Amino acid sequence: MHPVLSQVTARITERSRIRRAAYLEGVRAAIGTKVERSLLSCTNLAHAMAAMPAGDKIMLKEVKTAARPNLAIVSAYNDMLSAHQPLGGFPSLIKQAANAVGATAQFAGGVPAMCDGVTQGQAGMELSLFSRDVIAMATAVALSHQMFDAALYLGVCDKIVPGLLIGALTFGHLPAIFVPAGPMTTGMPNSDKARIRQLYAEGKVGREELLEAESKSYHGPGTCTFYGTANSNQMLMEIMGLHLPGSAFVNPDTALRGALTKAAARRAVAISAEGECFTPIGEMLDERSITNGIVGLLATGGSTNHTIHLVAIARAAGIEINWTDFDDLSKVVPTLARVYPNGQADINHFQAAGGMGFVIRQLLQGGLLHAEVNTVVGPGIDRYTQEPYLDGEHIRWRDAPATSMDADVVRSYQAPFAPDGGLRLMTGNLGRAIIKVSAVKPEHRVVMALARVFDDQNELLDAFKRGELERDMVAVIRFQGPRANGMPELHKLTPTLAVLQERGFKVALVTDGRMSGASGKVPAAIHVTPEAASGGALAKVRTGDLIMVDAERGILQALVAPDDWDARQPESVDLSSNQYGVGRELFAVFRANADGAEQGAACFQHPQWSSC
Known part of the structure; x- marks a missing residue:
């Protein structure tokens, strides 16, 4: 292991010692309940399963045997946003897969999902960062019914995944799997899009030409294909072991994407308290996992937004990180990927050139990841050097490419694009x-x-x-x-x-x-x-x-x-003009209580969230 990785992780662990211990104490106390719905009265339980199919009701009544896991589905679906539109069909797939292995699943709740691409430069953008905390709270509302033994979180974009993860860590006794939707297929080349945007800024082309270019770039279901916060989210969920291996950048509406969604449901059953591999997220995601996330962000040239979001995510697990940690790691983590805006390739090109499996293997070979972390598929991040494929109707995994398929997009740790993380x-x-x-x-x-x-x-x-x-x-x-x-x-x-x-x-x-x-x-x-x-x-x-x-x-x-x-x-x-219109009136309490950016810009008032 690289000595700087060891030093930074040790520093984070010591800095977090008291808060992390308090957090884990709460997680372990909640784990003692095992099947939470056993605490519910008959009236409570009847309300919670009144609308379920008859067969599911029978399984849920078997509380005493603790043999029938019930999965929560928490989703950011809406059909205005291209990245989240594919999530609409996921709950039925999850329920089918859960039933097939003797479990049940319920749509526990929806969380809001706003798009920075739509609100960019508009007043609505002033709700964007705080929507993360709203999403965390909405996740808590969804899980507050104490009906669930594990949860699947469906989200993709900027504030949505961090908000879901903060909410999931607040219910750290529940196992959790994050289920992505994948990027849209490739549209107009990024270089052409950027050129037309600049021509428009100079007044050399009109709005009609600009809209045509933007529509050719953002043209179908899935995440925007540049490497912004949305795709950085997916990279993080992968390298922190919260996805199934290799699932981050599989396109929507494909057979493989559907198979991965079903496989996530089956795995959620396996890691529930009733399964053979109980893996509560609060224990699984530790200081080493968070450090791996920082390394992944640096190696791939990911979003600067995560210098805020990762801090808030870590805090939700009782872990304290700061920008000095990012800076020290950036000095030794090489840049292994060039994806727009750091290069001309889009995320589909990155996936084809080797994707996360290749990058994770390179970081492991360079001693720049904690290999022994736990993940949703078991111990060891080395499982994430694999990629999924379909063998008939069955999903299987094989080794990702050992060498780059395009050295203009991804490179080995011995021959990086830059010696640092940028x-x-x-x-x-x-x-x-x-x-x-x-x-x-x-x-x-x-x-x-x-x-x-x-x-x-x-x-x-x-x-x-x-x-x-x-x-x-x-x-x-x-x-x-x-x-x-x-x-x-x-x-x-x-x-x-x-x-x-x-x-x-x-x-x-x-x-x-x-x-x-x-x-x-x-x-x-x-x-x-x-x-x-x-x-x-x-x-x-x-x-x-x-x-x-x-x-x-x-x-x-x-x-x-x-x-x-x-x-x-x-x-x-x-600042009065920032306080009303487009719903900004409702967010005054967030503005009044927000921490600084280096503290995660969160507005939760709890000892766990007080300023470092």
Whole structure:
């Protein structure tokens, strides 16, 4: 094992010792109940199974024998979002598969699923991050009936999977399997889509051409095919052992996808308290699993959103991680994949070139994963070096490719695309921030320029249209953190900033907001903590200040005379326009109680969630 992996994991384990012990004590106390519905009165139980088929009722009445597991299905299905539309047919497959092995399954509850692609640049984006916590709470409501012996979680996209996982860990005594839907088939090449977006930003093509290009990119059921947060979610569930091996990137509406869904149901029965391999998620997902997740994120150039979500997920299991852990691991974990926006390939190309099975094998060979972790298919992450296939009607697994099928997309740990993970911690008098440089060329990674301060992303876009940004610039977009307005993604700025960079200007972005899993070729120091609305240093920056954004050395600094800087008072802005419309009125309690980005930006008020 690589010494840095050992050191970081040991540090996390020691930091988490007290909280993790308290969490596990609660999990083990709940496990003592085994079949939870045995605690229900006859009236309770009758209500819970009133609508079930007669045969299922008979099985559920056999409470005393504890021989008939009942599975919960918690789903983010809706048919507006392409990634979640395929989930509509999954419950019937799960119920059939459960019945075939003598178990039952019930649709326990639905959770909301919103799409950052739809809300990008709109007011609804200000609900996006907090929807994760709503999903966690909705998961708790679904499981609160104490009817279940294991759960299957159906979700794909940005906040949905982290929310489901936080909810699942809150019910850590229940075994859990995550069931993906898969990516849509390949549409317009990513390079063409990006080119047309930039032409539109420059006013060189109209909305009609832009919509045509976008529709050719996002054209059918399944996850968007670029490597953003949604597909990073699927990578994480795989490398943390919560999927069946090799199931992350199998396309929807295929025979193999249906077979994997049924197999997940059968495995959920096997790992339930009544099965032969009882595996409660709270015990299974430990410090080593979380560290493996960070490694996977770094090796594949995954979404910066997970520097927030993974922190919140870990906290739900009593584990404390921070951005220094990400930074230390990033220095030794090589970049093994190039998937858009870090390259030209899409996620289907990645899957064809070797996929997760190849990447996990390479990381194991490099001593960069904890091999001995537990998973939903048993001990050892080495099972995840395999991929599924159909042998007639039967699903089987075989070894994934041992060598890359396309060295432009995935590579071995001995010959990586880069020696590090491309995700770095930035520190200085502006606070702590994250920058992703996987897609940033070396010549663009250091920018020292005068600040242009904006308190809203639309202010920057308007200034660009007026021709005011034709110079070297550090764009400071502040009051975009969790407490200010819910920490929206500012991906809408990417084409405009890219245009300025291509015109020969040195350009960087500094913000306490997010830039999404599609962080691209313009250096962006994001998630700046403390945020401006909490009195963070971004609120002291003035237009004309000289700002250093040095991604090579991890420096984020306002080059202002120390006496002047110390004497400045943080500015405040009127945030009332962020507090109403599109449902934002209902989220005031979330904005008021949210932790900082490095603490997971969660708003749960419990000792387990209090600031580290």
